[in-house]
Structure formats: C-alpha cells, structure tokens
Amino acid sequence: MAQPILHVTGLTMDFGGIRALNNIDLDVNEGEIVALIGPNGAGKTTFFNCVTGIYQPTKGEINVYNKHKGRQISLLGMKPNQVTQQGLARTFQNIRLFSQMTVLENVMIGRHCRTKSFIIGALLRDKRTLREEEEIIQKSHQILEKIGLTRYENEFAKNLPYGAQRRLEIARALATEPVLLLLDEPAAGMNPQETIELVSLIQEIAAEGQSILLIEHDMKLVMSLSERIFVMDYGKRIAEGTPEEIRHDPAVIKAYLGEEVDA
Amino acid sequence: MITFQELKRSFFISLWFVFLTFPIMVIRVDSIEKTVQWRWMNMLYVAVGAFILSLIFRYMMRRKEGQSADDDEETSTSDQHLIHRWLTVPRYRNIIYGVMLTLALVLPLVFSTYQTSIMTTALLYVVLGLGLNIVVGLAGLLDLGYVAFYAVGAYTYALLYHFFGMSFWIVLPLGGMLAAVFGILLGIPVLRLRGDYLAIVTLGFGEIIRLILENWGEFSQGPSGVSNIPRPSFFGIDMSLDTALIYIYYLMIAFVIFTIFIVNRLQNSRLGRAWVALREDEIACQAMGIDKMKTKLAAFSLGAFWAGIAGVIFAAKTTFISPRSFTFIESAIILSIVVLGGMGSIIGVIIGAMVLILLPEYLRFLSEYRMLAFGAILVCMMVFRPQGIIASVRRTYTYNKKETADGEGA
Numbered sequence: 001m002a003q004p005i006l007h008v009t010g011l012t013m014d015f016g017g018i019r020a021l022n023n024i025d026l027d028v029n030e031g032e033i034v035a036l037i038g039p040n041g042a043g044k045t046t047f048f049n050c051v052t053g054i055y056q057p058t059k060g061e062i063n064v065y066n067k068h069k070g071r072q073i074s075l076l077g078m079k080p081n082q083v084t085q086q087g088l089a090r091t092f093q094n095i096r097l098f099s100q101m102t103v104l105e106n107v108m109i110g111r112h113c114r115t116k117s118f119i120i121g122a123l124l125r126d127k128r129t130l131r132e133e134e135e136i137i138q139k140s141h142q143i144l145e146k147i148g149l150t151r152y153e154n155e156f157a158k159n160l161p162y163g164a165q166r167r168l169e170i171a172r173a174l175a176t177e178p179v180l181l182l183l184d185e186p187a188a189g190m191n192p193q194e195t196i197e198l199v200s201l202i203q204e205i206a207a208e209g210q211s212i213l214l215i216e217h218d219m220k221l222v223m224s225l226s227e228r229i230f231v232m233d234y235g236k237r238i239a240e241g242t243p244e245e246i247r248h249d250p251a252v253i254k255a256y257l258g259e260e261v262d263a
Numbered sequence: 264m265i266t267f268q269e270l271k272r273s274f275f276i277s278l279w280f281v282f283l284t285f286p287i288m289v290i291r292v293d294s295i296e297k298t299v300q301w302r303w304m305n306m307l308y309v310a311v312g313a314f315i316l317s318l319i320f321r322y323m324m325r326r327k328e329g330q331s332a333d334d335d336e337e338t339s340t341s342d343q344h345l346i347h348r349w350l351t352v353p354r355y356r357n358i359i360y361g362v363m364l365t366l367a368l369v370l371p372l373v374f375s376t377y378q379t380s381i382m383t384t385a386l387l388y389v390v391l392g393l394g395l396n397i398v399v400g401l402a403g404l405l406d407l408g409y410v411a412f413y414a415v416g417a418y419t420y421a422l423l424y425h426f427f428g429m430s431f432w433i434v435l436p437l438g439g440m441l442a443a444v445f446g447i448l449l450g451i452p453v454l455r456l457r458g459d460y461l462a463i464v465t466l467g468f469g470e471i472i473r474l475i476l477e478n479w480g481e482f483s484q485g486p487s488g489v490s491n492i493p494r495p496s497f498f499g500i501d502m503s504l505d506t507a508l509i510y511i512y513y514l515m516i517a518f519v520i521f522t523i524f525i526v527n528r529l530q531n532s533r534l535g536r537a538w539v540a541l542r543e544d545e546i547a548c549q550a551m552g553i554d555k556m557k558t559k560l561a562a563f564s565l566g567a568f569w570a571g572i573a574g575v576i577f578a579a580k581t582t583f584i585s586p587r588s589f590t591f592i593e594s595a596i597i598l599s600i601v602v603l604g605g606m607g608s609i610i611g612v613i614i615g616a617m618v619l620i621l622l623p624e625y626l627r628f629l630s631e632y633r634m635l636a637f638g639a640i641l642v643c644m645m646v647f648r649p650q651g652i653i654a655s656v657r658r659t660y661t662y663n664k665k666e667t668a669d670g671e672g673a
Contacts, residue, residue, distance in 0.1 A: 052550060054546065054549075054550070079549065079554075079555075080546075080549040080550050081549050081550075081551075081552045081553055081554050081555065084549075084550060084551060084552035085552055089550075089551075089552075090550055092546075092547065092550075096544045096546060096547035096550075097543075097544070097547070098539065098540045098543035098544055098547065098548075099543060099544075100539070100542075100543055101536075101539055101540065101543060105536060105539075108536060109536060109537070109540045109548070109551050109553070110551050110552075112533065112536070112537060112540075112551060112552055112553050113551065113552025113553070114552075115533060117532065117533050117534075118533075118534060118557075118561070119529075119534060119561060119565070121532070121533075122528055122529050122532030122533065122534050122535070123525060123528055123529070125528065129532075129533075132533070133532075133533070136533070172551060173551075176551060176552055
C-alpha cells in the first residue's frame with residue numbers, strides 16, 4: 001500500500017477556550033479527490049490554515065510524503081512558505097489575488113518557490129538567472145493556457161470577472177507544482193454556468209494525477225467530483241466515506257438538517 | 264453651468280475663509296507704537312480669492328468625477344499610455360534619454376554654481392527617493408524613519424574621516440553597507456508589523472538615531488556636528504569651490520544613473536515581483552511560497568543602502584553635518600517624493616524629487632507665502648492625481664513584450 005501524501009493525526013486547535021478542531025485524523029492518497037464538508041463554523045478553514053502553516057496547531061501531527069526523500073515529512077512548526085515548498089498549495093475562500101499585478105505575474109509568483117535567484121542574480125542578470133526567468137514565464141504561460149486564462153494575461157488581476165479570479169487562484173496554486181492542491185470553496189459565489197466550468201476544470205486537473213483536497217458547500221459539485229468525503233461539525237469528524245455513503249449517513253443529515261424535536 | 268446652489272456654497276466658503284484668516288490678514292498689531300492697524304481691504308481680497316478658487320476647485324472635481332464615472336481604469340491608463348509608449352518604444356526612449364542626459368551634462372556650463380548646487384541637492388533626493396521607493400513603493404512597507412539611514416551614511420563618512428582620515432571613495436561603499444546593516448537591524452524587530460504600526464516603529468527608529476547622534480558627544484560631537492569634511496577628491500587635484508561643486512554635480516549624475524540601473528534591475532526581477540506580491544497580500548504571498556522574512560529584509564537593507572550612499576555624498580557636499588540635518592521632516596519630504604511622484608515608478612520618483620526640491624527653491628520670490636503655495640500644490644496634486652504624477656505601469660508592458668517574444672519562439 002502506497003503511503004498517503006497527506007497524513008494528519010489527532011489534529012487539535014484551540015482558540016482560547018474554544019476548541020475549533022478536535023482530534024481530526026485525515027489521510028489523502030495520491031491522485032485522490034477528497035472533499036471536506038460541514039456546516040458553517042465546523043472548522044474546515046481552520047483545518048486548512050493549520051495544515052498550511054498559517055496557524056500552529058495545539059496538538060497533533062501533520063505529515064506530507066516527500067517523494068524525493070521517500071519518507072513522510074512533518075509540517076509542524078513550518079512557516080507557510082516552507083509548507084508550500086513541501087508541496088501543499090492552497091487557494092483562499094475570500095479571493096486573495098495580487099490585485100495590482102497582471103494575471104501572468106500572479107502565476108509567476110507561484111513559481112517563486114521553485115526558483116532561486118536573489119539579489120545578486122537580479123543585479124548581474126547572469127545566464128542562469130535569465131534562463132530561470134525564461135522558464136518562469138514559459139511555465140506560467142503554459143499553466144494559464146491549461147486553465148484557459150491566456151486572453152487575460154496582461155490584465156490586472158483585479159479587473160477580471162469573478163469566475164476568472166477564482167480560476168486564477170487555482171492557476172497560481174498549480175504553478176507551485178503542488179503534491180496536494182487545497183481548494184477552499186472554489187465555487188463560492190459562482191453562477192451555475194461558472195460552476196459547471198469549474199467542475200470540468202477540476203476534473204481535468206485531477207485527470208493529470210493531481211491530488212486535491214477541497215472544501216465546498218455546493219453539494220452537487222462535491223458529489224460529482226469527490227471520491228471520498230470527510231464531514232465535520234463543531235471541530236469533530238462526524239462521518240467519512242464515499243459520496244453515496246455520506247448521502248445516507250444519519251449523522252450528516254442531522255448536522256445539516258437538524259433533528260426532529262418530537263422524534 | 265454654475266447653478267445658484269454652487270454660488271451659494273462658494274459664498275459660504277469665502278465667508279468661512281474670511282473668518283479663518285481674519286486674525287492674521289486683517290489685524291496687525293504694531294507693538295512699538297502700541298496701535299492696531301485694521302486692514303479691511305485684505306478681507307475683501309481673501310473673500311474674492313476664496314470665492315473664485317472654490318468655484319474652480321468644484322469645477323475640476325466635477326470634471327474628474329465625470330471622467331471616473333466613464334471608466335476609472337480606462338482614463339487612468341490612457342494618459343499613462345502616452346508617457347509609457349514614449350518610454351517603451353526604444354527609438355523614442357533613446358532620444359528622450361539622450362536629450363535628458365545632454366541637458367543634465369550641459370547644465371553646469373550654462374547656469375550659475377548656485378543653480379548647479381540646487382540641482383545636486385535635487386539629484387541627491389532622487390537617489391533617496393529611489394531607495395525609499397523600494398521599501399514603500401514596491402514592498403509596501405511604510406517607513407517614516409528613512410532619514411536614519413541617510414544619517415548613518417553621512418556620519419560614517421564624517422566620523423571615519425575625523426578619526427581615521429579615510430577618503431571619500433573608500434567610505435562611499437562602506438557607508439552604503441553600514442546603512443544596509445542598520446536596515447536589517449531595523450527590519451528584524453518589525454517583521455511582523457504592518458501599516459500604521461510599522462510606520463510608528465520606523466518613526467521611532469529615526470528619532471533614536473538622531474537622538475543618539477545629538478547626545479553621544481564623544482562619539483558624534485553632539486549637536487555641534489562634524490565640520491571640515493573634505494569634498495571628494497579627483498586624483499588628488501586641488502579644486503576651487505566652484506569646480507568642486509561642479510565635480511560633485513557630475514558625480515551625482517553618475518550615481519543617479521547607477522541607481523536607476525540597479526533599481527530597475529531589482530524591480531524587474533524575481534525579487535522585485537516578490538516585493539510587489541508582499542505589498543498586495545502578505546498572507547497569499549506566504550502561501551505562494553515566498554519567504555516573508557527574507558523578502559522584507561532584502562527590501563529594508565537595499566532601500567537603506569541608497570540612503571547610506573546619499574548620506575556619504577551629502578556629507579561630502581556640505582562639508583558640515585549635524586543631527587539637525589536629519590530630522591523627521593526629511594523623512595517626510597522623501598516620502599512625499601515617492602508618493603507624489605508615483606509609488607513604484609522610477610520616472611515618477613525622479614520627477615517627484617525635482618518638483619519637491621526645486622519648487623520651494625524657485626518659489627522664493629513668493630517669500631513668506633512660498634510654503635503656503637507649496638502646500639496648496641501638494642493638496643491639489645493628491646486630490647486630482649492620487650496615483651502620483653506618473654503611476655507605475657511597468658508590468659503590463661515589459662511582460663507583454665516578453666510574451667510576444669515567447670509566442671514567436673514557440
């Protein structure tokens with residue numbers, strides 16, 4: 001059995017007296033699409049923030065499988081940029097693009113962690129730096145082509161239509177060559193047409209073997225995309241399984257619809 | 264065109280101004296003869312002036328709003344296009360640069376030493392502005408204590424000469440590097456701060472450096488400052504004051520070109536992009552794998568480096584420095600240069616420095632009103648062109664060009 005690329009055990013996060021995450025265990029295997037769902041305030045985004053190093057969890061282990069080293073690497077205590085270096089790239093629930101930069105540049109920033117040149121390189125513009133710069137532009141261009149944003153390439157990110165901004169976030173995350181792509185509500189605020197396009201985009205990305213962990217409220221999207229669903233409520237896991245199992249799980253139904261008072 | 268409503272508003276505005284300026288414009292107390300002069304005519308001038316100006320201001324505002332209602336983005340970019348088209352087409356660009364360079368080189372031959380000396384000061388502020396532009400314009404870190412690095416550079420030269428007799432050319436890089444070290448020293452504790460908080464800490468840092476220089480007598484000679492600093496030498500040739508000033512002017516031109524060259528390269532590099540990303544969104548920037556610490560410290564130290572260089576030249580130019588040359592007002596002027604010129608735009612900063620340093624000089628004929636006029640110009644500038652004289656648009660263009668090159672290659 002291959003190792004899971006993301007292996008989280010006993011993850012707990014306290015904010016003062018509030019336990020936002022309670023003993024979460026979650027694995028994502030290579031090439032898998034896993035959805036993380038739950039009512040508002042269930043702790044889904046907190047989970048993302050812990051995994052990507054924005055929060056330091058109170059307890060628990062977060063490991064990512066490093067292919068080059070052939071073993072699990074603990075992400076605890078790492079800064080967000082180091083986590084990205086290790087191959088976890090994310091998007092944000094409320095879009096966080098670099099609005100005063102062009103679309104191409106936004107994606108080029110994603111290449112930052114896979115390139116090296118610094119002050120000396122910038123000043124000398126030696127062969128290696130120029131080659132690296134060339135490579136950044138090429139790769140970014142390719143990614144934009146794949147995501148279908150080439151025609152906006154030189155627009156400021158803030159001038160893009162909403163759906164395109166969401167896609168650009170995905171493009172930017174893909175530019176970091178992630179082992180696992182974390183999508184935080186990619187379809188939030190999209191119209192039905194945009195959502196359909198997004199689903200096919202995610203399917204395309206997944207078809208290339210990209211592992212994806214996504215948070216989403218749009219159940220149609222979750223059911224059609226994910227191979228496994230992980231349901232949270234009040235910071236706890238309440239169910240895990242295939243879309244079919246989750247659909248009929250009493251605990252999930254209870255969390256979403258509530259209980260009948262007189263039952 | 265002008266409605267009754269507007270006339271009424273302007274009327275009240277002029278009344279208000281009359282009221283505000285009454286004590287200084289109308290009453291004059293002659294303390295020798297113990298009489299009070301009432302200058303009622305001044306009141307009329309103020310009233311009429313305020314009335315007309317407020318109408319003009321309102322008209323300009325309406326025109327501006329009308330424009331932005333059309334399309335904010337379109338209009339703001341279209342006039343930039345003109346300037347930037349001139350600067351991006353290589354043939355035009357070379358002509359413009361050529362003309363600018365010849366003008367700069369001819370200037371001391373045509374004008375008096377006084378004019379040349381003012382110009383040297385303006386060029387000094389160009390270097391300072393370009394340095395601060397890295398920190399504020401690109402990386403978005405509001406630094407109100409920038410003058411501290413300027414002081415570090417100036418005192419490096421003054422004291423190294425005073426104690427060890429080191430020459431200008433040896434100290435020049437040393438001053439820059441020492442300022443860069445101070446930049447890192449300031450940068451480390453403020454890594455987690457942003458916006459207003461960062462501004463306050465940097466403001467404090469600037470004051471700390473000045474107070475140290477003022478109070479540590481044995482080290483810096485205190486408030487009396489360091490005098491008799493030698494001007495830069497030119498292969499040991501003795502120069503008269505005039506020639507020396509012209510020599511420094513040419514040196515300054517060379518330094519400005521050097522600075523533009525370096526800053527331009529930094530701006531268009533992987534590091535420059537990281538700075539802009541940091542300015543736009545710090546969390547997203549980290550999530551994209553940019554090391555916040557490294558990037559911020561690079562911005563602080565590279566920004567400070569230029570202030571250090573400028574400081575050394577300043578000390579050499581004036582031959583006397585004291586802590587009073589490095590007060591907060593200097594930081595404020597440098598910051599105004601960056602904001603007024605256009606954050607993140609090299610050409611903008613150059614023009615900003617010229618305007619802000621030369622304008623007060625040439626407004627001297629207005630004598631006591633010159634600072635008033637200067638202030639009014641700044642306010643109007645920020646109301647009608649908040650993005651600065653020349654807003655930065657470098658990105659679209661450079662990448663556009665590269666992109667088409669790629670397209671042909673593929």
